[in-house]
Amino acid sequence: MRNLTLLTDLYQLTMINGYFEKNIHEDVVVFDMFFRKNACNGGYTIVCGIDQFVEYIKNINFSDEDLKYLKSLNLFSDKFLTFLKDFKFTGDIYSVEEGTIMFPNEPILTVKAPLYQAQLIETALLTIVNFQSLIATKASRVCFAAQGDPVFEFGLRRAQGPDAGTYGARAAMIGGCNATANVLAGKLFDVPVVGTQAHSWVQKFDTELEAFEAYADIYPDKCLLLIDTYNVLNSGLPNAIKVFKNLREKGHKPLGIRLDSGDLHYLSKECKKALEEEGFTDISITASNDLDEHTISNLKSEGAAINSWGVGTKLITSADSPSLGGVYKLAASFNGDKIEPKIKLSEDPEKINNPGYKKVIRIYNEDNKAEADLIMLHDEKIDESKPLTVFHPVYTWKSKVFNNYTVKELHKPLFINGKCMYEHKPVMKIRDYVQNELNTLWDEYRRFSNPQTYKVDLSKDLWDLKNNMIDSKNFYNKSS
Amino acid sequence: MRNLTLLTDLYQLTMINGYFEKNIHEDVVVFDMFFRKNACNGGYTIVCGIDQFVEYIKNINFSDEDLKYLKSLNLFSDKFLTFLKDFKFTGDIYSVEEGTIMFPNEPILTVKAPLYQAQLIETALLTIVNFQSLIATKASRVCFAAQGDPVFEFGLRRAQGPDAGTYGARAAMIGGCNATANVLAGKLFDVPVVGTQAHSWVQKFDTELEAFEAYADIYPDKCLLLIDTYNVLNSGLPNAIKVFKNLREKGHKPLGIRLDSGDLHYLSKECKKALEEEGFTDISITASNDLDEHTISNLKSEGAAINSWGVGTKLITSADSPSLGGVYKLAASFNGDKIEPKIKLSEDPEKINNPGYKKVIRIYNEDNKAEADLIMLHDEKIDESKPLTVFHPVYTWKSKVFNNYTVKELHKPLFINGKCMYEHKPVMKIRDYVQNELNTLWDEYRRFSNPQTYKVDLSKDLWDLKNNMIDSKNFYNKSS
Structure with a gap:
């Protein structure tokens, strides 16, 4: 494996240096990777590249040559460069299994780590997973x-x-x-x-x-x-x-x-x-x-x-749609044990992220077909013995009640406290897993022209949190 | 530099093995790399990636691990795998300087080498140069x-x-x-x-x-x-x-x-x-x-x-046109000192290649603007003291006479008899060279919508050779 430690945008390093100078670099934060539109203008996206991302995390290491180069940029203090020399990922990463089918706005991978670590890995994560998923x-x-x-x-x-x-x-x-x-x-x-x-x-x-x-x-x-x-x-x-x-x-x-x-x-x-x-x-x-x-x-x-x-x-090249626009957004910051959810607003409602430390569950019917996904706060639970009601996050009057269903939590740990929990799987096994995943999907999500939109809803708690935050940060009604 | 020796299509190896079995693998041949349409649907293409291609050639080396893998495919004899073990590029490669502006159907790089060597390097050459040029x-x-x-x-x-x-x-x-x-x-x-x-x-x-x-x-x-x-x-x-x-x-x-x-x-x-x-x-x-x-x-x-x-x-990603379709075609085969030109026909006239061992010259006017390019046979010469007439390769009645002009041969040696003649240039120097190249180009070739087509003509000798070969191989008038 090549050392891809410098495979990052310069702003990650200028920000980390800033956090370091302000002594907030050790604050634990939560970042989500998600995409806003499916790959290939289709109805679903297969998550791929997790194996290479894990290798990348394991191999992060600023070599002397890297540090010498960074010093030459005249942006960073010697103290900061010495700090980088000992960089090692010590946080948690949760991810869906490689080959899982995912949909817009769902966290496919969540990083909970000291701010400086979570920030550094953004670019390589996106480069690796965006392309292979595409x-x-x-x-x-x-x-x-x-x-x-x-x-x-x-x-x-x-x-x-x-x-x-x-x-x-x-x-x-x-x-x-x-x-x-x-x-x-x-x-x-x-x-x-x-x-x-x-x-x-x-x-x-x-x-x-x-x-x-x-x-x-x-x-x-x-x-x-x-x-x-x-x-x-x-x-x-x-x-x-x-x-x-x-x-x-x-x-x-x-x-x-x-x-x-x-x-x-x-x-x-x-x-x-x-x-x-x-x-x-x-x-x-x-x-x-x-x-x-x-x-x-x-x-x-x-x-x-x-x-x-x-x-x-x-x-x-996926010629007619040659990129997947996966992004990586700050969703929460820990203040000791207290979670402070974080949101980015935008004039484009699609660009407002889901705040908080979250998880995703998938709801299956009796024939093992996927019916809907629910994005929830990390500590929410579902009682499968009771009916489950989900509702559309924008048109909230559109709701659906599930009676006979099972749920699956989609995220598994890749790293816990920096320790790798991920088990390498051969490509042909992941290929088998993808075939199983595709079998859980109705054909209407797979057609090329106007595929049906798969339901991705928010739990009531997450929906409330998000809308309260939007209201409190709304600048449209404020005078400048 | 990583070892990219196996970065090739399997058919290169099955063909080389075939040439080896038929004992024609040492025959010296000429392959041209060229593209049929400009990058980005535009009026010109900047050639880029030559530096990485040279590194690739210098580093070709079948490791024991590579050979073990190839053996596991049950396609190749032990004798052939032993032969690969000593693979070293010993031929000639001519190329335009990195950053040169080129046009459809012109050889941007020509390989003259033993068949097995020329064949192996096709895929990596195209992968490297197609993308960076794009x-x-x-x-x-x-x-x-x-x-x-x-x-x-x-x-x-x-x-x-x-x-x-x-x-x-x-x-x-x-x-x-x-x-x-x-x-x-x-x-x-x-x-x-x-x-x-x-x-x-x-x-x-x-x-x-x-x-x-x-x-x-x-x-x-x-x-x-x-x-x-x-x-x-x-x-x-x-x-x-x-x-x-x-x-x-x-x-x-x-x-x-x-x-x-x-x-x-x-x-x-x-x-x-x-x-x-x-x-x-x-x-x-x-x-x-x-x-x-x-x-x-x-x-x-x-x-x-x-x-x-x-x-x-x-x-x-060059999103609206995410690939450059550079190809690599056999143009000639040497029989001792005698050149046998080679052609590939196609029902699509654009896909018929220019046969023979060739070179490209660029014709400049007194203001150092590029006026036309001429693809010629390798040993043809131009007397700049005399007017130069060029004609359209399809609409041959469209001709032009240049009086005050200078010409430049575009190809320079990268390798001669396997020895590297290429001198590494810093990226910012190549960038300067590109700016000079762009200055030789009229703006009508640079506009985004319907750019003017730059003249790329064939010398009379090459035109005759090509058309005689097409006539002799024409299968349209033959009964099956």
Whole structure:
């Protein structure tokens, strides 16, 4: 693991230095990470990147070189730099399990720690979790569109740098992809890797047929041929069929063909027909040209004969929505044992945060479908033997009573008093967990166009606290 | 530098293994990196990331752990894995200087090397150079919109992972930004860093005024205050003015204010008026809320009183166009000393590559403005004492004759016979070079809406070669 201690915004350090100078840096505070809009303009978001965030926390360490650099900025006292030298995270962090599906305004991760520690880690937390959550969510959408066909992550060359390609591949696997082309990701995360040949292989040989024959010779049982280097129907397809027949005669089963350009709908159907005429009925037809959940949906509904999808640029960058706007906001400050809730107002009501030290529970019906989430104060309890009433936080007359339900608290400790409570899980296990999570979700939250809004309500106590704070801080009615 | 040797697509390795099995892996070949459309849908692209690519090449090394992993895939022979163990780049790489402005279809980097080496490096080259070129170009657009106002890179928390935030900050500086908030980027690349306080600073204190006073106390000469935590005009602004007056009385010059929400046009003008009434005429008004070149242009043309810009998400992800589609195509193969040019056809004429071992020259007029580029075969020469005629590669009747002109060859060696010829340049020097490059460009190539298309023509020899190859490989008129 690289040391990412300086992977932070300068203002975190100028603020910490300020807290230190004012001697309030040890005050214990509560920060929440949450997002205001779902990833990919969709109906849900898969939380991803927790494993890397934990590694980051464990490895925070200002090296002598880091401190020398900070000193060169002429912003910090020597006393403060000496203080940073011993920096170690000693607080509590609670988080939903990696792979959990979350919704706008819910704390996905809560930090309760001395102010200077909680402040430092903001930027790296957001950088790591925003990106991986975005790509995991995007991948789950692409896989949903593919309706069970295998989806391969092919985006490394268009990723926003090496990390984006590698941690993006991790997130794509967690979101549901079946394999990645990224070898480094395969090694680091123990996930399946996939790949055959590029156009350059075909070009290197004097003829396309020679190129195909050479590939089949070396990989007789893994022979998937790229057939669009010169002309799909007049060259690539007939050459592939020749080679596949030879393989079959020698007792090998050809894997299939890949189309990387042209009209994928038309070409795939023509290919399928020609392949079936020659008896190749159980063969993979992979497509891979600028695909995303929308193009795959269209190809599926038009009846394209594609049964395997290589998805690159638009998955690894989440091209039509390339960021998740996760934020990290101060929610409370402890004065000894007394909690002082904190709020940030805004002319935009969506930007007002939920104050206080909180938790989130999810309400399930008898079929294990998620019905609603409730954000509550940390010490509130629910009696599952009684009906539970929830109400909309803005249109408060919209309420719902649950009778037969179970609840689950979503947060688990990652760190307690600086001690790591988190247990590393293999990526393929997190991928399984995501599939279970998605199964708890009604399809109306998963559709691409105008997904239904999942209910995220506030407990009565939290709602009262928030509205009282807004009233008391309201500057609109005050003269300036 | 991390070892990125496995940062590649699996098919590179399956192909190399294939070349090795067929004993053609030592054949010397030529690959070109180029893009087909400019970054950000604009009229030009700034090439960036060359420094990191050179480091990557120097550090290629299959570790024992890497080889053990590759063995576990059951795709490669032990003989091949032993061969990889000694992998070292021994070829030639030519590239434009980092920061050079380039246009579609021009080779920006050409690799002439044994096939197995040239093939391995494709993915990392594209990952590194595509992303940094994208962000450098985006930054140059944002700075163009800001018309000389300082632009600060604030995007780390929304970047696509740690590398994207850090190398993205590097690229943003090269593209013209004045400073970054990313401390790690500041340290790694010796570029200015900037940052003051977040909403959490203001929230932590009992009142906004106390928070401002505390900040001014600690940073009396670097006092820039974030004034939108509660209410800009009724709270933040009057509190900031109080604090600024105190600072002034003590002989300090306040830096300014920052607006991070609301109607930036209206609020900035109200703030400017109130500040000027109190005699603060030379003060920074920074805005920072979901900005890009388009919103900045609009705010500028509406007369907003903003004179400093913090640009985050939409710069660091190039949100409206989050990838540059750079590709890497086989252009030639050497048979001893004889060059065999290579071409990839496509039903989409834009996807047909320029064959052969090539170079690019740029034609300047007497005012040092770039007039056109010419892609030529590697051994062609231009006699600058004679008029030079260029013609459009598709509409060949569109031609132009240059009389008073100079030409520059754009490629320089990065590696010759594996020896590094590249001299590391500081980021701020590359930034200067970019400003010079931009000055050679007419403004019509820089505008955001329908930029003029810069002329990129082929020499007569290259044009003939390409069209003869297309004719000879044309499968459209052949029966299948």
